[in-house]
Amino acid sequence: MFQKTQSKTSRLNKVAIVVAMGALSLTGCGVASTAGAAAPSSGQAARSAAAPASPVADAPKAAATPKTAATPKARATGTAVVPDEKDTAPTGRTAETAAAPASEAAPVAPVEATAKGSAAAGTTPAVAAPAPAPVAAQAAAAATGNGSQAATARGWGAVVAGDEFSKTGAPDSTKWSVFKGTGHAGKGARSPQAWSVANGVATVSGNSAGSTGGMSAKFAQQKYGKWETRMRTNARDPKYHPVLILWPNNNTSPNCAEIDYAEGSTNTAQVKFFLHYACGGSSFQTTAAKAIDTTQWHNYAVEWTPAGVTGYIDGVKTFSDTNPAHLPTVGMHQTLQLDWFPDGSATKPSQMQVDWVRVYK
Numbered sequence: 425m426f427q428k429t430q431s432k433t434s435r436l437n438k439v440a441i442v443v444a445m446g447a448l449s450l451t452g453c454g455v456a457s458t459a460g461a462a463a464p465s466s467g468q469a470a471r472s473a474a475a476p477a478s479p480v481a482d483a484p485k486a487a488a489t490p491k492t493a494a495t496p497k498a499r500a501t502g503t504a505v506v507p508d509e510k511d512t513a514p515t516g517r518t519a520e521t522a523a524a525p526a527s528e529a530a531p532v533a534p535v536e537a538t539a540k541g542s543a544a545a546g547t548t549p550a551v552a553a554p555a556p557a558p559v560a561a562q563a564a565a566a567a568t569g570n571g572s573q574a575a576t577a578r579g580w581g582a583v584v585a586g587d588e589f590s591k592t593g594a595p596d597s598t599k600w601s602v603f604k605g606t607g608h609a610g611k612g613a614r615s616p617q618a619w620s621v622a623n624g625v626a627t628v629s630g631n632s633a634g635s636t637g638g639m640s641a642k643f644a645q646q647k648y649g650k651w652e653t654r655m656r657t658n659a660r661d662p663k664y665h666p667v668l669i670l671w672p673n674n675n676t677s678p679n680c681a682e683i684d685y686a687e688g689s690t691n692t693a694q695v696k697f698f699l700h701y702a703c704g705g706s707s708f709q710t711t712a713a714k715a716i717d718t719t720q721w722h723n724y725a726v727e728w729t730p731a732g733v734t735g736y737i738d739g740v741k742t743f744s745d746t747n748p749a750h751l752p753t754v755g756m757h758q759t760l761q762l763d764w765f766p767d768g769s770a771t772k773p774s775q776m777q778v779d780w781v782r783v784y785k
Contacts, residue, residue, distance in 0.1 A: 472544040572739035574725035575652050575784055585644040586782040589626045595619050595639055603638040608763040614638050618762075626778045628762045630664045632771050638761035644783040645673045647755040651685070652725035652736075654779035657718045660692035664774035665763045668724055670756040679703065681752035685735050685743075686724035688766070693717075695724075698742040701750035710750060712743040721779065728752070758783070 458485055574580070587599050594616070595602060603614040611632025619637050620627050631638035642650075653668050665688035680703035687696045694713045702708035714737055716722060725736040733751065735743030745751075763774040 425556050440537065440673040442544035442729045444501060449772045485771065492780050497505050522524070571721065571723065574727070575650070575782065577691060577739035578650075578727070578736075578752075579648050582784070583782045586780065587641075588644075588780045589621050589624055589778065593620070595621055595626060595672055598676075599642055600639040601642060603640070603761075607634060608761075608765065611766055612636060612764040615763075620783050624779070626760070628760070628776045628778075630762050630764055630771075632773055633769060634764045634766060636764050637662065638759060638763075640671065641758040641781070643757075645755055645757045646783075647752075648728050648730065650725065650727045650782070650784040651758055652723055652751050652779045652784075653686070653720060653758070653760075655686065656719075656721045656722050656777050656779075657688070658775040658777070659772075660690055660719060661716070661772070661774040662690045663686075663765050664776075665689060665765055666718060666776040667761040667763055669759045669761065670726060670728070670752075671759050672752065673755040673757055677752060677754050679753060680708075681754065681756070683726055683728070683733060683752070686737075687727035688718060690767075699743075699745050699750060701745075701747075701752075710743075710745045714732075714742045728756070 490775060535704075574743055575583075578778040587596065589595075592752060602616045602619060604616055605614055607613050612630075614637050615635050616637070618629050618635065619639065620629075620777045628637040637705050651670065655666060655668065657664075666682060666686065668686040668690070670685065682698070682700040684696070684698040684700075687698060689696055691713075694715045697712045698709050699711070712735065716737065723736075723738050725739075727734045727736070727749075730751075732746035734741060758781055760776075760778055760781070762774070764771070
């Protein structure tokens with residue numbers, strides 16, 4: 425009896441144990457093997473703790489605002505004309521023969537490229553140290569100097585023609601006639617190969633033999649208007665002179681008109697303005713000079729109206745002639761030149777750079 429009772433009790437205990445084990449399993453707290461198990465990371469634990477009681481969908485991400493595309497530069501257009509060829513000017517500049525299409529010109533290595541200023545607003549580029557890599561230099565190098573524009577200071581309005589030099593290679597043959605022939609006063613030569621355009625800058629180089637360059641604009645062949653050009657040289661050079669000129673259309677003018685609104689000289693500490701108003705040489709001109717460092721970027725401008733001719737450097741008036749007898753009587757257009765003035769001593773290579781040319785009504 426005792427044995428049966430013990431056996432029965434033993435069976436009841438086993439049943440109780442089985443039932444208890446089943447209950448533990450149902451609560452998820454059963455003993456499991458720890459072999460190969462990994463503890464949750466603190467990140468996982470934090471996410472688990474932060475999870476809401478009921479799952480919800482992630483909120484949609486805010487749509488990214490697209491970048492505003494850079495506003496393209498206004499492409500000034502002008503009426504094509506017969507390529508310009510200079511005749512003898514009061515200053516002794518010699519005739520130029522228009523070159524073959526500018527695309528044939530082999531580019532030369534320009535001096536340090538520079539960041540350009542605002543195309544229309546007259547913003548001064550930020551000053552930064554030149555970067556060693558050419559591409560980085562284009563974006564970061566400083567365009568020093570005052571930087572103010574007469575167009576902005578005087579409220580000239582929109583650009584109607586010009587060149588921002590945004591192409592690479594030779595100057596744009598639809599906008600420029602590149603000179604090919606003898607140089608200033610019959611000395612040296614003007615070669616299409618002296619010009620190159622890169623990184624938004626046109627560069628004209630003069631070598632040790634007096635081979636240099638010049639070119640005349642096919643755009644804005646007009647009577648009256650406003651011109652502004654951003655220019656610098658790589659050195660203060662007494663032999664290679666930078667010259668920004670308004671020259672008579674078709675090379676003809678009854679009074680040998682010529683407006684040199686920025687011209688270097690043997691005095692490398694200044695830039696001159698010349699208004700030639702009669703044939704016969706330097707006796708028939710009005711002039712002004714301003715001390716300036718041409719190796720820094722500056723903006724040179726001329727305003728020609730029926731009332732007179734006014735010159736500006738970095739937006740500041742530096743020249744004025746309101747004598748009606750001194751004014752040009754024919755339409756004029758822009759030329760860019762690096763002229764050679766040898767003095768018998770050795771000539772060093774030199775360069776002039778032009779950031780842009782802009783014309784206003």
